[in-house]
Structures are given as C-alpha cells and as structure tokens.
Amino acid sequence: MSFGFSVGDFIGAIELVNKIRKEFVNAPSQLKAIGDEVRGLSIVLGDADVACAQETLNDKQKKKLDGIDKSCRDVLDDLQQILDQNREVVSGSRGIGKRVVRVWKRIKWDPEVINELRSRITSNIALLNAFNGEFTRDNMVKLVHHQDDQERQAILDWISSVDFPSQQKDIISRRQDGTGLWLLDSEEYKAWSSLKGQTLFCPGIPGAGKTILSSIVVDDLNARFRDDESVGIAYVYFNFRRQEEQKLEIILAGILKQLLQSRPSLPESIKALYSRHKQDQTPWPTAETPKELRSVIALYSRVFIVADALDECQNEHRTNFLSGVFDLKADTELGLFATSRFIPEITSRFENSHRLEIRAREHDVQKYLRGHMSRLPACVQRSHEIQEAIVAKIVTAVKGMHLHLESLVGKRSLKAINTALKRLETPEHTTGKHATVSEAYDRAYDDAMERIKGQVKDSSELAEQVISWITLACRPLTTLELLHALAIEIGESELDKTNIPELEDIVSVCAGLVIVDEESNIIRLVHYTTQEYFERTHPRWFPKAQTGIANSCLTYLAFDSFETGPSRNRDEFDARLVDNALYGYAALNWGHHARLASIEADTLILSLFESQAKLSSSTQVIIVAAEINCPSQDDAKKMIGMHVAAYFGLQNVISSLLEKRQDPDPRCHNGRTPLSWASEEGHLEVVKMLLAKPSVNVNSKSSARAEFNKVRGYYHRGMTALMLAAMRGHERIVELLLQTGKVDKTITYKDGRTALWYATENGYSNIVSLLQDEV
Structure with missing residues (x-):
C-alpha cells in the first residue's frame, strides 16, 4: 500500500483501545472523564474501520489516515504506560482456585497529565470524525459521478x-x-x-x-x-x-x-x-x-x-x-x-x-521483416546472413506493397526457402511486362495453399474448414463461434465439446494466413488481399464449402437442446446465445449459405421446418436481430417455414412447401406475409412463385403493432409488399407487382406515405417512373 498504510492496520489500534477500555472498569472517579474519552475514541476508530473496509482509499486518504493512526497509537501507548505504572497485582481470593487481579494504587493523579492525555485523545477523535465525514462525502460524490457515468455510457451506446x-x-x-x-x-x-x-x-x-x-x-x-x-x-x-x-x-x-x-x-x-x-x-x-x-x-x-x-x-x-x-x-x-x-x-x-500516395517504404518493409524473423525455421534464425538475404529479396519484390512472410513460413530447409524467394520475384511475361500486383500476391497465396495441402490429412482438412468459414461467413466470426462451427458433426443431435479444436492448432495449420484480433476476439485472414484471393479462388480450393457451412448451421439449429422452443424472455434468450456460441450466426445466415450452395430442398432444411419448436427458436433470433424487443414465444411461433423460406429466397423450398399444399399467404407475428418478406429482401423468383397463387393478397399490410426495424432503420407498420420493394430499390419486383393489375398504389403508411414517396425519398428514379407511368 502507498504510504505504508492499509485498512487492516486499524486492527492493532482498535485492539489496544478496547483493552484500555476494559482496564478503566472500577477506575477512580478522577479518571472517569478520560475513560469516557477512550470510549469515544474506540467508537470512531470502529466507524472508520468499517467505512474504509467497504471502499478503496486513494493515496491522499491513505496518507491522512496513516498519520491519524500513528497519532492514536502514540497516545494509547502513553496511556497504557501510565495505567501499568498505577496498577498492581493482588490475589483476588483465598484457597484453591484463587485468581490474580490488577487493582488501582491509592495515589493522587496529576491533573495536568490527565488533561494532556484527554486533549490528545479528543484531538484524535476530532481528526477521525473529520476524516469519516469527508470520506462519506467523497463517496457520495463518487456515487453520483458513477451514476452520471452510467447514464452517460447508456446514452453513448444508445447513439x-x-x-x-x-x-x-x-x-x-x-x-x-x-x-x-x-x-x-x-x-x-x-x-x-x-x-x-x-x-x-x-x-x-x-x-x-x-x-x-x-x-x-x-x-x-x-x-x-x-x-x-x-x-x-x-x-x-x-x-x-x-x-x-x-x-x-x-x-x-x-x-x-x-x-x-x-x-x-x-x-x-x-x-x-x-x-x-x-x-x-x-x-x-x-x-x-x-x-x-x-x-x-x-x-x-x-x-x-x-x-x-x-x-x-x-x-x-x-x-x-x-x-x-x-x-x-x-x-x-x-x-x-x-x-x-x-x-x-x-x-x-x-x-x-x-x-500523398501510400506505398510500402523500403525502411518499413525491412523493419517488419526483421521483426518477424522468429516465425521462420531455426536454420534462418541462426544465420544473420540468411536473414539479410531474405530481407533483400522481399524488399526487391514488394514493388510498393507489403508482401508478408507467409510464403516462407513452414519451410524446413534452406533450399525450400530459396525456391520460395525466387517465386516471389515478379517475373517478366512473354509480352515483356511485369506481373500485376494481384498476380504477385496470388503466387504467395498459392504457395501457402500448397503447403496447407501438403500437411497430414487432419491438419489439411482443418485448415481448409477454417479458411472456408472465414472467407464465406456473412460477417466476421468470433473465435468461439468458429470453434463451435468446426466441432459440428453433420446429423448429430448435440455438440460434442471434446471435438472442439484448440485455437492455437487452428492458427498453426493455416500457414500464417489466419490471425486473431485480440481486442475484438475476431478471427480473420491476415490481410485484405488474402480475403480477396480466397473469394476469387475458393471454388478451386473448397468447391463444396457453402454446402458444408449450410449443413453445419442446420445441424446446429436442430440440436436437441432447442426442442424446448423459443425463449420465454430476453434473459433466457441472451443466455441461450451465450451458451450456444454459433446459434445466433446459424439462425441468421444458414439460408444465405443454402441459397448460394443451391441446396434449397435439402433434407436438413425440411427437417428443421417440420419441428415447430426448433424452427421457432431460430426465427426468434431473426426477429430479435431486426427488432428492438424480444418477441414472445407465441410471436416467434407465428413465423413459420413459408416465411423463413421467403426471407432467405429459397425457391425450391417454397416449391416443396406449396406442393404440400401449405398456405402461400400466412401472416406472421407482425402481420407480414411471405410476399412481404421476399419483396423486401429482393428475391425475384420467390416473388414470381407467390404471385402465381390466386390466394396471395398483393395488398396485404403489416399490422399496426409491427416493430421498428433497427437494421433497416424504419417501421414495418402498415406497409405493403410494393412499399417495401420501392423503399429497398428492387425495380424488377416493383414491375412484377404492378403487372398483376391488382396492386393499390394509393395505400398509405400511417403518416400518408405511399410507395411513390418511398421511391422518391430514396432516389430510385426508375421506380419513380414506373409508379408514375401506372397512375
């Protein structure tokens, strides 16, 4: 502790003052006043001890309390010394069991000595009272400031x-x-x-x-x-x-x-x-x-x-x-x-x-390379000459961009390193022109992928899974989300946590292409160009990745633990997302992966749709992601398979559901129909299929209780499919709706806004023309 004081130091002073208080029992009458002062000191010492034990002292308070504590000990030590001098030991009784007691000597006390001790005790009581009062006031101010800070942070987070x-x-x-x-x-x-x-x-x-x-x-x-x-x-x-x-x-x-x-x-x-x-x-x-x-x-x-x-x-x-x-x-x-x-x-x-153009300066590239030599094999780290040769080669090859060491990481011999360095050199094409920046990067990443493919089967497959998930995920993934994703076994009814790989192993098998952002706990590819490379080349390296991701998400959503259905309240909902790290991502994005993988009618999808409890558990996530309030269990259950398939644009699933004679125009918790969802999300083929059904009401409006959409930034209350398509700029869908001849363009939102107003407000001139031409 600063200044050598801690709250525990009060214990010695409190024990001493309590001991002295006991010794004042049956004291001579002339000592009664000083006994009362000792009692008062005991009380304020106890108050200070309790108060300080509950709060953290700053250095200034510690210093002040250290001085008061020392002063209290000094006066108590002096008082104890005087007491010891004026009391004697006598036998308290005769015979067996007699005990020894201390009694007061029959002397006359010096009033000046007593008054001086009383003055010192009173002074310490005053100091402690002042400290206790100041300490309490400071804590009240801190409490008020803390409450202000909490509200301030709440406002900032709200913004x-x-x-x-x-x-x-x-x-x-x-x-x-x-x-x-x-x-x-x-x-x-x-x-x-x-x-x-x-x-x-x-x-x-x-x-x-x-x-x-x-x-x-x-x-x-x-x-x-x-x-x-x-x-x-x-x-x-x-x-x-x-x-x-x-x-x-x-x-x-x-x-x-x-x-x-x-x-x-x-x-x-x-x-x-x-x-x-x-x-x-x-x-x-x-x-x-x-x-x-x-x-x-x-x-x-x-x-x-x-x-x-x-x-x-x-x-x-x-x-x-x-x-x-x-x-x-x-x-x-x-x-x-x-x-x-x-x-x-x-x-x-x-x-x-x-x-000012930004280019990788030679000095910076050298600094970076020398700072990361520890990633290379021991044969490099032992030789300063080899390190400098590597720096010189890469500096020559970068041409204004940072080529990382990824193409050298994992090499185990000088020959392998020299071969990789030669490939980093930008070659001349047959036309005599230098390779493009993209081609130079591609060679480095091609090399990295060849190293990954050359690993033992388990390591290679793990690396491919990791990179495909990171590349194709609809948003950046946290480390825990990815760990759960990698542990999924297709078709199993629960997550076997013993199947979760170690994060260090994940990073290790990916040949330097993957890193973890420690602050956000996001796992990502090492550079923007790495992401760009895999987005272009993933069909070559991972041709079935979208299918694998979709099936993994669907398997996760179908775990037995979700058979209980949607959460009863927000606390339960939040706890579910914490306990099941991938659940939020899987519920919000499985359909996007399924659509891109062209597996819309897969058995796993239809199986999920047949379980109302599991489906409504997942739709609750979709609703919460868009709306401010957590929907009730009944509300979540009203968003059924037809709505979900329309939301994700899964036309083959829609076709299968229609073949089973399911209602093409059901209304979900906020009164929205599949046509409403598909029109807002821009799924043209699904809109065509739904419009072909005579029972679909093209003018159906969402209910007056529909929530604010925090993702889109607008209310869904009283909105038609035409309004939503016009607002989002889906021109072909607006055309299709108008071609039915059934659309009422004059329907208004609660404040009088029409589809034409939304198209105009958002600057969609082609849609404005379509709507005006139909007037």
Missing part, C-alpha cells in the same frame, strides 16, 4: 453500438515499431495536422499498408492532443465484411459518439432526446444526427476525421458519406484524412485536396 476504439486497438497493435514515420514526417501530413480545415487524401495499391498507416495517424493525433479538450478526433475503418455497420446513418452516429466521448459532459439536447426515447425504448433518431453532429463539432476549436479504406464501403453509402462529410467541411473547419485504392469515382472526389 451507436459500433466500437471503433477496439478496432483502433486491434489495428495499431499490429504495427511494427518504427514504421510509418515517413508519413508523419512528410510535409503533406505536417501541413494537414497543423492547419485547420485541410483534407489529405492518401490513395494506394492493395497491400500498401493503408489501414496500418491510418491507425498510426489516429495514434499520433490522440497522443498530440491528449490533454487538449478543444480538439475532437473521430475515425472510421471501413470493412467490406461489416456492411451492416457502414450505412450513412450508422457511420455518422458512430462519429457523433466518438466526439461526444471526448466532451466533459453531454449536451443538454442529447440528454433531452434520450429522455424522450428512453421510455418507449425507441432507437436513436437518425434524422437528428446531422444537426447534433454540427452542434458538437462547433464545441471544438478543431476536429479531425480519419476515414480508412473508402473503397471497402458500398458505393451508395460511400457516396452519401463523402457528400455528408464535405457538407460538414463547408460549414466547419473539419480536417479529413482519407485512404482508398485507386478507384476513379473516389479519387475524383478529392481532385481539389492535398494528396
């Missing part, structure tokens, strides 16, 4: 659930020390970071290190302005695997959240919005984001926004994002740092901005 800081920690942790300094030392960066309202655009080829450099910029800004509350910093790492998080309203809300986190207190306007929406549990009103963002930016003297990998954002959202940011720049002195590949429609937006 946005995206955790950009954890992404920053993940990325910057992969930086090799000493790299990226060329960017920070460049004149372009110095000018951008020192002048207000500047834009610095940094394009680069794949693998140039753009994302790491963006994290270095964020790290530099955070370090430089850490103690300056007048400077706001926000950042966005675009990632094509996180498309649901990268819509304009979500991105801007994430930026707003970051800028609010740096403020000492939240604006009253934000608190007022939270108060209005808290009772109804409605989401952050995205329409308020631009206004609140401008207001918060105005609170700072400077604001920086770092936007990495614009090319990984979907075109529509990227266009809206850049327009929104440039609008903000026009009204504020916002500083923007952005990276992207060389894509004309992106680079053209930065024609009037400062520009």
Whole structure:
C-alpha cells in the first residue's frame, strides 16, 4: 500500500483501545472523564474501520489516515504506560482456585497529565470524525459521478453500438515499431495536422499498408492532443465484411459518439432526446444526427476525421458519406484524412485536396521483416546472413506493397526457402511486362495453399474448414463461434465439446494466413488481399464449402437442446446465445449459405421446418436481430417455414412447401406475409412463385403493432409488399407487382406515405417512373 498504510492496520489500534477500555472498569472517579474519552475514541476508530473496509482509499486518504493512526497509537501507548505504572497485582481470593487481579494504587493523579492525555485523545477523535465525514462525502460524490457515468455510457451506446476504439486497438497493435514515420514526417501530413480545415487524401495499391498507416495517424493525433479538450478526433475503418455497420446513418452516429466521448459532459439536447426515447425504448433518431453532429463539432476549436479504406464501403453509402462529410467541411473547419485504392469515382472526389500516395517504404518493409524473423525455421534464425538475404529479396519484390512472410513460413530447409524467394520475384511475361500486383500476391497465396495441402490429412482438412468459414461467413466470426462451427458433426443431435479444436492448432495449420484480433476476439485472414484471393479462388480450393457451412448451421439449429422452443424472455434468450456460441450466426445466415450452395430442398432444411419448436427458436433470433424487443414465444411461433423460406429466397423450398399444399399467404407475428418478406429482401423468383397463387393478397399490410426495424432503420407498420420493394430499390419486383393489375398504389403508411414517396425519398428514379407511368 502507498504510504505504508492499509485498512487492516486499524486492527492493532482498535485492539489496544478496547483493552484500555476494559482496564478503566472500577477506575477512580478522577479518571472517569478520560475513560469516557477512550470510549469515544474506540467508537470512531470502529466507524472508520468499517467505512474504509467497504471502499478503496486513494493515496491522499491513505496518507491522512496513516498519520491519524500513528497519532492514536502514540497516545494509547502513553496511556497504557501510565495505567501499568498505577496498577498492581493482588490475589483476588483465598484457597484453591484463587485468581490474580490488577487493582488501582491509592495515589493522587496529576491533573495536568490527565488533561494532556484527554486533549490528545479528543484531538484524535476530532481528526477521525473529520476524516469519516469527508470520506462519506467523497463517496457520495463518487456515487453520483458513477451514476452520471452510467447514464452517460447508456446514452453513448444508445447513439451507436459500433466500437471503433477496439478496432483502433486491434489495428495499431499490429504495427511494427518504427514504421510509418515517413508519413508523419512528410510535409503533406505536417501541413494537414497543423492547419485547420485541410483534407489529405492518401490513395494506394492493395497491400500498401493503408489501414496500418491510418491507425498510426489516429495514434499520433490522440497522443498530440491528449490533454487538449478543444480538439475532437473521430475515425472510421471501413470493412467490406461489416456492411451492416457502414450505412450513412450508422457511420455518422458512430462519429457523433466518438466526439461526444471526448466532451466533459453531454449536451443538454442529447440528454433531452434520450429522455424522450428512453421510455418507449425507441432507437436513436437518425434524422437528428446531422444537426447534433454540427452542434458538437462547433464545441471544438478543431476536429479531425480519419476515414480508412473508402473503397471497402458500398458505393451508395460511400457516396452519401463523402457528400455528408464535405457538407460538414463547408460549414466547419473539419480536417479529413482519407485512404482508398485507386478507384476513379473516389479519387475524383478529392481532385481539389492535398494528396500523398501510400506505398510500402523500403525502411518499413525491412523493419517488419526483421521483426518477424522468429516465425521462420531455426536454420534462418541462426544465420544473420540468411536473414539479410531474405530481407533483400522481399524488399526487391514488394514493388510498393507489403508482401508478408507467409510464403516462407513452414519451410524446413534452406533450399525450400530459396525456391520460395525466387517465386516471389515478379517475373517478366512473354509480352515483356511485369506481373500485376494481384498476380504477385496470388503466387504467395498459392504457395501457402500448397503447403496447407501438403500437411497430414487432419491438419489439411482443418485448415481448409477454417479458411472456408472465414472467407464465406456473412460477417466476421468470433473465435468461439468458429470453434463451435468446426466441432459440428453433420446429423448429430448435440455438440460434442471434446471435438472442439484448440485455437492455437487452428492458427498453426493455416500457414500464417489466419490471425486473431485480440481486442475484438475476431478471427480473420491476415490481410485484405488474402480475403480477396480466397473469394476469387475458393471454388478451386473448397468447391463444396457453402454446402458444408449450410449443413453445419442446420445441424446446429436442430440440436436437441432447442426442442424446448423459443425463449420465454430476453434473459433466457441472451443466455441461450451465450451458451450456444454459433446459434445466433446459424439462425441468421444458414439460408444465405443454402441459397448460394443451391441446396434449397435439402433434407436438413425440411427437417428443421417440420419441428415447430426448433424452427421457432431460430426465427426468434431473426426477429430479435431486426427488432428492438424480444418477441414472445407465441410471436416467434407465428413465423413459420413459408416465411423463413421467403426471407432467405429459397425457391425450391417454397416449391416443396406449396406442393404440400401449405398456405402461400400466412401472416406472421407482425402481420407480414411471405410476399412481404421476399419483396423486401429482393428475391425475384420467390416473388414470381407467390404471385402465381390466386390466394396471395398483393395488398396485404403489416399490422399496426409491427416493430421498428433497427437494421433497416424504419417501421414495418402498415406497409405493403410494393412499399417495401420501392423503399429497398428492387425495380424488377416493383414491375412484377404492378403487372398483376391488382396492386393499390394509393395505400398509405400511417403518416400518408405511399410507395411513390418511398421511391422518391430514396432516389430510385426508375421506380419513380414506373409508379408514375401506372397512375
């Protein structure tokens, strides 16, 4: 403990004061007053001991209490010494069993001595009372601050659930020390970071290190302005695997959240919005984001926004994002740092901005390679000469991009390493031109896959499963999700946990192509180009991967543990997802994998549909993912196989269900029909099949109690299939619906909005024309 004090140190003082109190029993009358003072000291020492045992003391409090404790011990020791001098031992009785007692000597006490001791005891009582009062007040203040902090965090999480800081920690942790300094030392960066309202655009080829450099910029800004509350910093790492998080309203809300986190207190306007929406549990009103963002930016003297990998954002959202940011720049002195590949429609937006191309600098590549030599075999680590030869070869081969050591990892001889190094050299084509960047990467990844294929069968199959799951998953997977996925045995009724592989083995068998982001616990491929490579080549390496993933998901959903049906409440639902790590992913995505694998009529699908308990357990996940509240068990049971097949676009399953004479137009918990689900999701062939059934009502509206869709950002209340298709931009489906001649285009949403209004609002001009032509 700081200052040598701990709460336990009170025990000695308390034991001593209690011992002295007992000795004052039957004391002479002139000692009664000092006995009362000792009793008072005993009480306040006990109070301080209890209070401090329940709370953590800061260094200042420890120092103060250490002094009081020492003073108490001193006066008690002096008092004990005087007591010992003025008491004597006598026999308390005669004969067998007599006992020895201490009695007071018949002397006259010196009043000055007694008064001096009383004064010292009283002084310590006053000090302890003052400390106890101050300690209590401080704890009350801490409690109030804690409650304020809890509400503050609740408001911030309400605005946005995206955790950009954890992404920053993940990325910057992969930086090799000493790299990226060329960017920070460049004149372009110095000018951008020192002048207000500047834009610095940094394009680069794949693998140039753009994302790491963006994290270095964020790290530099955070370090430089850490103690300056007048400077706001926000950042966005675009990632094509996180498309649901990268819509304009979500991105801007994430930026707003970051800028609010740096403020000492939240604006009253934000608190007022939270108060209005808290009772109804409605989401952050995205329409308020631009206004609140401008207001918060105005609170700072400077604001920086770092936007990495614009090319990984979907075109529509990227266009809206850049327009929104440039609008903000026009009204504020916002500083923007952005990276992207060389894509004309992106680079053209930065024609009037400062520009600095990102290329892998030789110094950085050397630093990275030397920092990762430990991954190579012992024959390399023992020879400095071989290490330098490897560095020289790779530095020559990279041509402005970071070629990692993956093609050398796993080699066990110098000959194998030299062969791999020769393949890294960019060869001349017959035309005399150099190989493209993509071809250079492909050779490195081809080599890695050949090494994986060359492993023993179990290791090779495990690596292929790992890479196929990571490559084809609809979103990034956590390590626990992947471990459960790999342990599934098709057709089994439960997960055998002894079949779960070790994470270290998973990483090891993948020849350096897979890493774990420790901050987010996401397992991913080592680089964006690795993901890109396997998306192009997975039919060659893993031709049946989609089928395997779909069957694994379906097997997981059919486990006996889900025979109990949907959860009764949100706590049970959350516990189910925790206990069954892959359940959430499997329920939300099995149909996407099945559709892509063309196994829509597979036995496993129909088997799931025949079990109402297991099917409704999985549909509860779909509903919770889209809606704010957890549906009741009855609501979950109302979303049946026909709805699910339409939602995922499984036309062969729809065909099988119709052949079994199932109702093509059932209504689920929020009054939606299969046609409604298929129209919203854009499944054209399913819409055709449903429209061919005379009993399908094309004008069916969702119910008035339909929940807010937190993924899409709108309510489903009172909406028709035409409205949903028009809102989502599904032109061919709008055409099909209109061609039936049965659609009522005048049907309105509760506030008077029609399908035409939604198409106009979202900028779908072709759909607007279709709807107007039909008027």
